[in-house]
Amino acid sequence: MPNRxxxxxxxxxxxxxxxxxxxxxxMHGGNSVQxxxxxxxxxxxxxxxxxxxxxxVLIEMYIFTANDFGVRLRDLLVEKCRQGVSVVLVYDWIGxxxxxxxxxxxxxxxxxxxxxxxxxxxxxxxxxxxSRNHRKSFVIDxxxxxxxxxxxxxxxxxxxxTGVAPWRDTGLKLQGxxxxxxxxxxxxxLRSQGERLPENITPYDGTAAGTVRAGVVATTPSNNNMMRLxxxxxxxxxxxxxxxxxxxxxxxxxxxxxxxAANDGVxxxxxxxRTSDIRWxxxxxxxxxxxxxxxxVRVFEWDGPxxxxxxxxxxGQWARVGSTNLNFASWYLNRELDVxxxxxVVVHQLEQMFLQDLxxxxxxxxxxxxxxxxxxxxxxxxxxxxSRQRTQAAARQxxxxxxxxxxxxxxxxxxxxxxxxxxxxxxxxxLALAMLLWFAPYLLVVPLIFxxxxxxxxxxxxxxxxxxxxxxxxxxxxxxQSG
Numbered sequence: 001m002p003n004r005x006x007x008x009x010x011x012x013x014x015x016x017x018x019x020x021x022x023x024x025x026x027m028h029g030g031n032s033v034q035x036x037x038x039x040x041x042x043x044x045x046x047x048x049x050x051x052x053x054x055x056x057v058l059i060e061m062y063i064f065t066a067n068d069f070g071v072r073l074r075d076l077l078v079e080k081c082r083q084g085v086s087v088v089l090v091y092d093w094i095g096x097x098x099x100x101x102x103x104x105x106x107x108x109x110x111x112x113x114x115x116x117x118x119x120x121x122x123x124x125x126x127x128x129x130x131s132r133n134h135r136k137s138f139v140i141d142x143x144x145x146x147x148x149x150x151x152x153x154x155x156x157x158x159x160x161x162t163g164v165a166p167w168r169d170t171g172l173k174l175q176g177x178x179x180x181x182x183x184x185x186x187x188x189x190l191r192s193q194g195e196r197l198p199e200n201i202t203p204y205d206g207t208a209a210g211t212v213r214a215g216v217v218a219t220t221p222s223n224n225n226m227m228r229l230x231x232x233x234x235x236x237x238x239x240x241x242x243x244x245x246x247x248x249x250x251x252x253x254x255x256x257x258x259x260x261a262a263n264d265g266v267x268x269x270x271x272x273x274r275t276s277d278i279r280w281x282x283x284x285x286x287x288x289x290x291x292x293x294x295x296x297v298r299v300f301e302w303d304g305p306x307x308x309x310x311x312x313x314x315x316g317q318w319a320r321v322g323s324t325n326l327n328f329a330s331w332y333l334n335r336e337l338d339v340x341x342x343x344x345v346v347v348h349q350l351e352q353m354f355l356q357d358l359x360x361x362x363x364x365x366x367x368x369x370x371x372x373x374x375x376x377x378x379x380x381x382x383x384x385x386x387s388r389q390r391t392q393a394a395a396r397q398x399x400x401x402x403x404x405x406x407x408x409x410x411x412x413x414x415x416x417x418x419x420x421x422x423x424x425x426x427x428x429x430x431l432a433l434a435m436l437l438w439f440a441p442y443l444l445v446v447p448l449i450f451x452x453x454x455x456x457x458x459x460x461x462x463x464x465x466x467x468x469x470x471x472x473x474x475x476x477x478x479x480x481q482s483g
Contacts, residue, residue: 027215030208031176033346039156042171049140056086058139060186062095063151066104070152081111092133093120131221135337142204145174145182147339149310168307176209181216213342226324227331240267242313242354248272248285249327259295274301300361319347
């Protein structure tokens with residue numbers, strides 16, 4: 001089998017075709033991309049950019065809280081409205097539930113801003129009630145955009161008074177033609193809610209701001225573009241694929257793709273939280289480790305309060321950063337927004353950030369007997385798969401395997417303890433649920449009945465409205481023909 005080339009050694013038109021067909025988006029040259037780490041850099045950049053806005057500010061946000069940072073940003077947006085700047089805010093109704101209920105956005109509406117809640121409860125949404133807008137983006141005057149995993153919440157700032165460090169997260173400051181793609185993504189969300197951008201929102205003029213090739217992948221519940229792009233990435237990556245994810249619950253298809261890549265000698269590393277703000281996801285994630293470790297995938301758990309970043313780095317030349325987590329909800333239910341980058345300099349910066357993160361992480365490893373068995377299996381497999389012409393590549397991969405089973409300079413923790421605790425938590429949870437169903441079934445049945453009634457009524461109303469519109473168009477057509 002011939003040697004595979006690096007990801008970006010493929011002819012550019014082929015890469016463009018693969019990217020377009022897997023993600024329904026385009027790559028654009030002439031961009032400037034600046035990495036922003038954590039809330040200290042991202043929040044500061046957001047506030048400075050909004051304060052400097054002269055024409056408009058567009059925000060698409062999953063969580064917009066009523067805490068200190070949320071109040072600070074809202075009040076700044078109110079001030080910009082009074083200065084004549086157009087402000088458009090799309091927030092998720094569930095993600096920003098309390099601000100929705102307590103009329104937190106009312107001062108912004110009164111100041112003249114266009115404030116839209118994504119997918120609030122209603123009787124015409126059909127089964128789309130499950131869809132959430134998980135995007136996080138800002139656009140300032142059409143020339144600057146921010147895309148990240150950070151929400152508008154002081155939670156990302158940690159608690160300096162008690163020594164709690166800020167959440168680890170990654171954002172991007174974008175300038176150039178790619179900004180227009182971020183505007184288009186927000187415009188599409190508005191249309192999905194029966195709204196439109198104000199007429200004074202002008203698109204970017206296309207002037208180059210740098211040399212970086214970048215594109216936007218804006219997923220919706222009607223597509224799974226990021227899932228397809230990630231699978232294409234796994235198929236094309238040759239040397240290394242480093243992933244950071246906050247809520248790691250991959251499908252079996254994606255898990256097998258990771259295993260296949262590792263089996264082919266790719267250095268696959270995954271960085272996830274040790275402590276999560278959604279604890280049950282962390283417990284389920286740990287039940288996935290063993291099969292990955294046995295294939296040679298390296299798994300690390302962040303030792304800080306929370307790592308919320310979502311990124312992928314491939315072969316030192318390709319990366320994505322944004323809101324998409326490696327789980328079913330992000331791939332199939334939510335609106336997500338990510339930026340794809342093809343630039344060796346920017347990707348190198350992301351690699352350095354990843355390695356710095358690993359210095360604050362603990363590697364999860366197999367126990368000693370399992371390591372030896374896995375190493376033997378890998379050695380036999382590679383010996384069979386690689387010809388004499390690939391001796392050097394095989395040697396490189398075996399050396400890589402040896403290091404991944406040693407754990408290198410990182411602190412290590414065996415998978416047995418993590419896995420046992422996760423299964424114990426899940427088992428106790430299922431037993432507790434069984435007891436609840438036995439002694440107080442109405443506590444679960446009543447909410448389920450309510451959800452079924454709401455979903456059924458919503459779907460029925462949606463279908464009736466469709467039929468009514470169809471018949472009205474049909475009658476209108478007959479009238480036109482008779483006249």
